[in-house]
Every structure is written in C-alpha cells, then in structure tokens.
Amino acid sequence: MDWRTGVAREVQAFLDKHGIDGVDPFDFADAWRARYQPAMQAIRDGRRDFVPLDVLHLENLRAVLTESHLPTPFPPEELWQLTTAWHRLDPWPDSIAALAAIRRHYVIGPLSNGNLALLVNMAKRAGLPWDAVIGADVTRVYKPQPAAYTAAADLLGLRPSAVMLVAAHNSDLVAARASGLATAFVLRATEHGPHQRTDLAAAADWDVTGATLSDVAEQLTTDRS
C-alpha cells in the first residue's frame, strides 16, 4: 500500500477543513511516519506494554501537531478520524492483480505491524483479496521481533519454511529469514517519496527478488501452474 500518498491526502483534507495553510501534507506524513519505529521500540524493549498501532498512530499524530505549532485544539473525534487515515490507504497499481494471481496458488495475507481492524478496514475499502489477516494485535508482538514471524506461521499451522514473507524492507526480510521463513523482496522505490534512499535494492540473496509485485507473482506461480 502507498501509505505516504494516502496519509498526505487525508492530512490535506484535515488542514483544509481547519483553514490551515503553509503545512506540506507530505512532510507531515513523513514526520508522522518517522515516529512509527521509535513508538514500537518502547514496546519491543519491554519499556511499555503492548498497545495496538492505532493507539501509537494517535499519540504520534498529537506529537506531530504539537511540533508543527498548530494552534487549534482539535476535537478528539477529528483526531481519531485522521488517525484512521492509515485504514484508508490505496494499493500500488500492481498490488491487487498480483495478490489475486498469487492467491490462486497459495494462502495469502498480511503480516503487518498494523492492528487487525486497520488491516481489515483497509482490505475492505481497497478490495485486497486476503485469505487471512494477521495483525500485530493478534500476536501482540511488533516485527522484527522473531516471535512475530514464528507466531504467524504457527497460527497458519505451517512450519516457518513453508511460509514466505514478501516485503519491501530488507530489515523485515533479515528477521523473517532468521526465523526460518522464505523471503521475497519487492521494490517499492517511491514508498518514501521521490527522493527515497533506502531499500532500493535487495540487500541479500532473498529467495525471490522482484521489481514489482507482479514480477514476484510471476516467479512464485510459474513453477506451480
């Protein structure tokens, strides 16, 4: 999913509604996303009990609004509405057809740090054809902790080696491989915008590497048809 474009779209609507000028919605989305890993890290480190990603997104939104020096006190229901922008992301252009192709041969689903409601709402709106939805509030562990990967395989009744993580982040694949999963890298060169500098290539000999999800789908299904 193209989180940056989707979040920026909803941020712009929020700014318009409140008559706020001079804030770039993409910068705002990037600042919001920059707080994602540190917020989860407190939970990974045991400094904080598990809370779902929606809770972290809301806290992080408040922090970004504060650091943006926006004067208005916003009603809680409007902050929640904007928080659920993360439930309303659009897929990359190739996502749905590629998922459908893979799904003809495999059980598919997200293994996401998003919570189940976020993922289910996103899939419902976008038409993502998943067989199962495993959110972080199902396993109550945030990736890249090993238990996130092994618990997912366990819930599916599969050995880790019978499960493949397809991801656009090399660090996610490093952790998946360490837990025994198969790995596929898919390039998402503009996830972080036009000047992205991370994850522009496979950083290891992943089992599959694709320039698009369609490319990954073709490699996964050619031997099976």
Next chain:
Amino acid sequence: MDWRTGVAREVQAFLDKHGIDGVDPFDFADAWRARYQPAMQAIRDGRRDFVPLDVLHLENLRAVLTESHLPTPFPPEELWQLTTAWHRLDPWPDSIAALAAIRRHYVIGPLSNGNLALLVNMAKRAGLPWDAVIGADVTRVYKPQPAAYTAAADLLGLRPSAVMLVAAHNSDLVAARASGLATAFVLRATEHGPHQRTDLAAAADWDVTGATLSDVAEQLTTDRS
C-alpha cells in the same frame, strides 16, 4: 458448514483405506463431535491451558478409535490427516451466496472455536468470502466464555453492539447477547442429522431470525441497499 456430512465422508475414506467394515461413519462423526464440548470445558474451567481445537480433535479422535475397538495401530500422519477432516467441510447450499450478499454491506468473518488454520483452510477450499478470520487461538478463549465475544469486537475496532453474531446455536447467542453483541439465529435443522432435537427454533427474541442464511442475509441487507 455441514460438519457431520464432511467428517463422515472422510471417516468413510479412512475406514475403506484400512479395510474396516461395520462402523457407521455418521455414528463415528457424532461420537467424535460429542467429545468437543467436554474437551473445551477443561480449558474454560482452567483445568488445562489453552490448546487449539486441532489438538483437541486429534485427542478426541484417538479416544473414539479406542472406544470403537478398532484393533489397528494407525500411523500418526494418518490420524492427523483424518483430524484435518474438520478443515475440509462443505458449506450448506445457501452459505456462499448469502455470505457474499451480507459482505456487500458489512465486514464478515467467523467467530469460531476452530483455530485459525482450520478456518483459513476451510475457507480456501470452499471459497468462503470472509473479510477477517478470528479463530479461538487468536483470542485464546473458547466460546461461550464472554471474552471470546468481546475480544473479537475489540480486534475489529468495534463496540460489541456494532457486531452481530449469526449462529445456529441458541446457547451461543445467549452468550453473545450477554456480552452486548447483536444476535441472529439461523436454522440448521439437520446439523446433527435427520433426527436433530436441539436448536430447531429461536429460543429468544433474537434481533434477526431466519429459516436459512439467505433469509438472514435478506433481512440484514434490505434496509441498507
């Protein structure tokens, strides 16, 4: 899903493979099912830690084989194969069309005592169009314990009153209502075979009552279209 027919079909195949005569596969399925509630009760009562339903099904299968005085020692992999008969149930004739109709207006999914793998494999084989799959190994609580219902609503990000349980068992609906969920009864008059004596009618004023799932779907979607 018509568990009795599906399980009996796989039991018959197992008996045929081992050249066993004189065992009625429907009686066998009934005996296997009779151990379902007592097995979960040990966990509900705290006499046993949570284990997924596949584990209970395997234990119960061994018990039924023993009480059936079948002499053969069966290989573990064949017992596991038969245990997963519960992953390969066929839907009632109206199930898929009715689910698809409801799904056009609502997020749908099972709230089952089955484990996630059982449910996902069943849906994959039968083409059940679920948005989310909440197995008992996700909440780690067996219905009708209240937490099974409230945890499901929580995972969906919904107040209990925004969630409806559609069930063929009045006892399930009693517990769902006690936890604040909306309720719909659907008649499945031959779930336990041609001589069924339980759950032949709604036992309370459930929010919706239907003679079929299609009937329930029509009532749920008429006001919304």
